[in-house]
Amino acid sequence: MKRIIYFFLASLLLTACGSGSKYDYEEVEGDMSQTRIYTLKNGLKIYLSVNKEEPRIQTYIAVRTGSKNDPAETTGLAHYLEHLMFKGTDKYGVTDPVAEAPYLEDIEKRYEAYRQLTDPEARRKAYHEIDSVSQLAAQYNIPNEYDKLMATIGSEGSNAYTSNDVTCYVEDIPSNEIDNWAKIQADRFMNMTIRGFHTELEAVYEEYNISLTDDGDKLYTAMMAKLFPTHPYGTQTTIGTQEHLKNPSITNIKNYFKKWYVPNNVAICMSGDFDPDEVVATIEKYFGEWQPGDDVAQPVYEEQPELTAPVDTTVIGLEAENLWLGWKFEKASSLQADTMQVIQQMLSNGTAGLLDLDINQQMKMLGSWGAALPMQDYSLLILGGTPKEGQTLEEVRSLLLAEIDKLKTGDYSDDLLPSVVNNLKLAYYNALESNQARARMYVNAFVNGTPWEQEVGAIDRLSGMTKEQITAFVKQHFTDNYVTVFKKQGVDPTIKKIDKPAITPIPTNRDYVSQFVKDVQNTKVEPIAPRFVDFKKDLVFGSVNANLPTLYVQNKENGRFQMAFRYEFGNEADLRYGYAAQYLDYLGTDSLSAEQIKQQFYKLACSYSINVGSRNLTVTLNGLSENMPQAVALLEHLMQHAKVDKEAYDMFVSMEAKARMDAKADQRTNFDMLASYGIYGSYNPRRHNIDIETLAKTDPSELLGLLKDLTQYKHTVLYYGPMTESELAEALTSYTSLPNVSTKDVPENKHFVMQPTTNNEILLAPYDAQNIYMRMYYNEGLSWNPEEAPVQALFNEFFGGGMNSVVFQELREARGLAYNAYAYYQQASYKDQQDMFFTHIITQNDKMNDCITEFHHILDSVPQSEGALNIAKESMIKRLASMRTTKFAIINAWLAAKEMGIDYDVNERIYEAVPNLTLADVLKFADERIARKPYRYVILGNEKALDMTALEQYGPVKRLTTEEIFGY
Template structure:
């Protein structure tokens, strides 16, 4: 993606849903609009996804979906070109264009969609690339729809001339940084590369990764990339989806006006399905620089997306691996105690499919033990099969996931586009539902026998350095190319050089940006509020777009109520609450939840413990009864407690060599101090977790779990009266109590202007974190400082940090800055991962940007900030999660329901001088901690040149 590379499309994420009989989809005719409906029926709910589809003479396929719940429109341009359209030796081009298409076009100019998005209050122009497609998407206020249609057309028809050698050179560096961040510098990052090289022959389009190889990218010429664009980014290979609140008659006129004259390209033929064929199993191993646990991944060739067998295969994977009853869990976790969990999924793409089973074993286990355990689990499944009740609970969960995928206009646009490029029918979801609903227990066993049992597979063993004894027997060394850190290896790039070219002609004047349409004022949802007699406050928003209820119960305390030398209790408690109740074992509780199509999670945080729930509206009352049982009747099972501790210890172990996790942990210690509870990892340390007993959890629970320090936020299709009625039992059973919550804390004093270095040998990137303890969310300067930060690092591609370090230099894939705070002071933080050999240069540039910010902030910067922050409020509460966030802010800080409107006034009253004053007060680089997590051997000696003296090495034992 623009911010994260996508790999495989998983059918279940969008396509799998469940219902009874469904109507066939109406046919459509090219060049003629037709109304279509994809209808999902459930026992007590019906959801209609109405759409209109038409085609332009040049082949562009257009889909409209009207949703007037919020004054916003999702604009989704999907090109049917991914890495499978590439050639060996010329890989990574589709993903490269995902990046390039945001930078410039003939009529938008430099900055292209990114600058436009900031001005119009869009969600941020973004994109993703898979093996099969590249998409470009964002949600904008409805008054900016014509602007977006104009901009998307410019991207397709008036773009390629702006790609020059300097632009290409810089974007190559950005993409290579993305690969370093997501693959080279990540634990187990090379797993997919090793699997695909073994699974597919060299001429197969799945033999290479979506992101491509560094060598292929470096060797790509300007002519190469222009040829690729002109072949595949043509109207007859593109789907445009508009979903949201707009006039379809006017929108069609705009689409025809701006897209109609773009010439049709060469015909694009469908690619032949080409599943992998393995004659024998292949076993490979790799010593992973960042791994701390041995990991076994088994991969079997299966079938492509929409194949009839893909549906039972997905259910097979869910049954084998998900939950307490899953055979893999019963054998590997409960019986053999080899791992904390197993993951399995049937990953499908347009041409191929592959079933993948992944297990990260505990650090003292070997992968032969894991392999033997997997076979035991398979033997168990062969004997027992899958019951009808298990089929029902898995399908209920998939139904809930389906509704969640439709809870935003962006989600709907992606679903419509996906089915359209796969088979030309946006309403194919109805057929998908029928095929999934028709899966039987016999089908699940049949696909297991056909694709898994006794069939050849690829096995990869990724083990820590020096732990070859843990590798699966019979494995050979995988060929993995790892980049060396060489100072000055890359040439400097200057993408600011203006391209010279003859402008592409047009029948209309495209140089003028279209005007705004009718205003898109933000809709503040109606909020209801209540307080139970036990002291629990309840806030809600009724939302009938989808038949779901989503809510959270927040219990104040969390990490803050733990002993500083025995951290990890609240996290373990949150895990134990989901491991059974007084009346239900772990398995019985899981099954009860899943039969309702519900998802219940409990998480501990610094200041609270949160129980989050999503469930089908028709099952809300039953789900609420389970929530009450979870909260008030823990099981306290000693065996489950031992498993939970082992899982936490495994997670702590994995964090030890993850550069981003290390950076976050070290930054917290440097800014809060070793003795401040806020400096501690919510998981605890190996020492503290080992010291925790189940009595510690019971003590924390009895002292701190009281209704009087709890609140509930709820969003869904039920009314206030219905929700209140559902809480009568909880109100009676859950008592108030006195809990000694710590008072809000101010920012601790620290010694700024110092560089700290944490060594991770051979790291391919340096993770940098720069900042200091700053403001509480309740501070009068908090939101004004957030407004100031928009241009610094909070505005994505509108920010200086991104423009300078990514767009200007190609040092990083992404960088951001921001203030975080609650009632207590939080940090100001700048964070990024940068190419190792420009660590110093990146820090010097950050320091300069901070130092110059106040003096260089301009009226144009302020105009961009105001435009974005005001206009973006049109989409501020579109999703259920956004509405829950709004309710949480109101409850926690006592803000009015209209606080967004109050913030608009702050923005409107902001001046350049006020911004400069805030910058001088809060952006002093000499007050900040400068932390680097990277390769000390090559980068530590250079840190003294930053001007803050010699860097302090935080883990000298690595030297």
């Protein structure tokens, strides 16, 4: 059977020099993305797909190696290397590479000696010497020149990621900067230089610290260890061990780079606005001399043992208890992956999967889900569940396994499988609208070794699956061969405290510029003409009838629609609507059960949501336009005829109570609650809830009545889709009761009020972890002034935004104080609100005071650099020129402008004004708005691990309990 399938797929593949192309490429007949795959003589793969919606290009450079290939004695190496790839080459990132080289060589030798030492005093002395030599090397360093280069060409989203099988480098560039981008990347991949090592190492360690409080990481690590006991998937992690992170080897990193970072192990994946032949010619120009590696074959490991009985393991952490179940499958390029994907969707698709209907819909546990993870050597399918109050993890497991049993017996609707296939088709069509999604597909195909014809044929293969095949597959592969990871709540005894190292800040040398950067800056490219939103031309202001206005944008590309009914009130006016929306999700009507409602929406490849914000409420539908009328009718039927279920309501309240208690155990949620408290005080968006006692006493029919009566209030229809205006009006008139819409005024919102910072103060809330989350807020009560928008935007770009900003350079690059650090002057979202400024950092407990000191240093005296400012300006101008607001985003842009009291695209004003702004303008803005101001320090951390004496010097400390920041 497999041979027949592969023969059919192979017959689709064409090798062509088509359309006058002078480069050979592969393509697949019927491929909707019209992907071309080129291979240069040195083995470099190039995946290209043209999408001219906006003059930008999503680029991924994928190296087919990840943590799986880390040396066992220096795990985390692939991830280290990813960070170091941003440090430059012998052409940029350095003023004098010849003078620098002996120091870098000395540092490498010292690290090799350092990692062999065990005596603490000897290690301290050796690290001090490394720090000293690093200072000598740093005099030639120009930190963040890579980021300057990317800013200069107008790139967005400069980033990279490492996983088990891949290390991938990401840029989103303007379409006129392909040559500069290729020049920079080719030099980077051929001539990477390891510099700034000890400060970047500390940043990586801070990333490790953040992972210690993420219990999901612990669950994943434990699952992999049991499923893959003798394979690197299970024996080592991407972030590496604590011991290895503190004992790195530059020599091993260089050897790793030399082996794996070679053209015949790399793919350049691009989607966007370009001419494929021109792109290939440019890539060949810069990458063509890159020499291939002798051996890039992936290591072969012994076959992982098949489990013959269930295996249990346990991890401990501060977050709420939950459980994972996992099964091992064949590698991602196997056709078995098709079936695994379908089964995952049949179990959990967010709407009508077995877990969705049998567990989540019926509230048998707090929540359940499923995920398929295809990888290069193996794949796995994971099911997860969180218990409700009084429920054991063993009971959670039994419920999840019972759904697997239903697949074995065929005990599910005959509509489920075809509905899954239809929705996977819709997801694929949606992905084709995104350059990023297309490029990611190329990365996955390359890394996993999946032929592109196999990817293109996936939907057709899925369409041919039968219920009988699914049953047979599940019976064969879902036996007692699973792993259970129990996540228990408690203090993890394996976490060790590491004191901060003695690092002398390296100079930022921000005024130094290499010749390479100057050459890129001076390169002349054909400019991209900006195209900003003209609301009068790009948006149609119409109406369904005299009482129902519409905002309309036509979709001329495909058959997808998005529509929303928007009401100008939210939970500031009435908290009950949010709970009514949640409760509705568990209900049926007088003629349809809750399960049938969800099954029908899923069958239509449509979905709905009711979103209640602070100031507005939207009822949204999206999916296939051909099914929109039926979806509209079904949604109205649900909202008008939902049937009260008191038992379901009581269970809903119980689940809400459990979810609130679980939220208190999550570090990020704690900080979100504290941050909101810091901005608004006790009456804030995150704390604004109906208490459980009141919710329990509420009549559920009262909640449903609120939704039923929504059409009484003034609202607006927002629509993006292929229907004409008249077709939209007809569809809404035919399938809803909208012609009877009332003009009743909406309830009045009681706005959250941002609290001014008149004096220094510290808000400290508890969370027992190895790191703190900290923000410094300042709000002097100024309303947004559109005339200041350009200088605000430029200040953010220059001071606190990306990796080329002052904050990133000073806090992370120079001092290694954090993995995550930024600052932002935030304009008000509404014309009656105020602007505010804040800094943000996540750092080790014993680095807190260093962070505060440095923040104040750069806030009170912003480092000055004409060169850095010019790069910030150039970056903004190129980004804005190539930015396009399209589709439903046009409607959202109008709504946002309206909230701010304007009727134009403010980005156009920024674009026109930024070229004339000077460093003096930015410094004046900073001096007036952020320097020498009283700040509200918002800190989440363990007080016992903090230097409270030093902290109290900044202001009085107000200790908030967890209950105070959550409001319950």
